[in-house]
Amino acid sequence: MSENQQYDSLEASELFCPRCKRSQAVRRHLLLVLPNGNRYEYRCTACGTSVGGKKDNDPTEFQTILRGT
Ligand SMILES: [Zn+2]
Incomplete structure (x- = not known):
């Protein structure tokens, strides 16, 4: 198994x-x-209850939106 697949x-x-x-x-x-x-x-x-949250430090998504792509 490779690191990427993991x-x-x-x-x-x-x-x-x-x-x-x-x-x-x-x-x-x-x-x-x-x-x-x-x-x-x-x-x-199963029921839609929120069971946890997470924040990452990846700005890629934001920059993607800024570029409008
Ligand atoms: Zn549930």
Whole structure:
């Protein structure tokens, strides 16, 4: 397995959902695109409850929007 293939699995794919009372698959939603990074929220795919959040420091998305592409 290469490092690159492993990268995606570092993203949260399952988190404990307090509403389902068990670990559930989650989907990542982009909440905010900021000049210094993006803010994400993880939501349970079963009930839609927000089960966590994350902020990265990747300005790529913001610059993409600025370029209008
Ligand atoms: Zn749930």
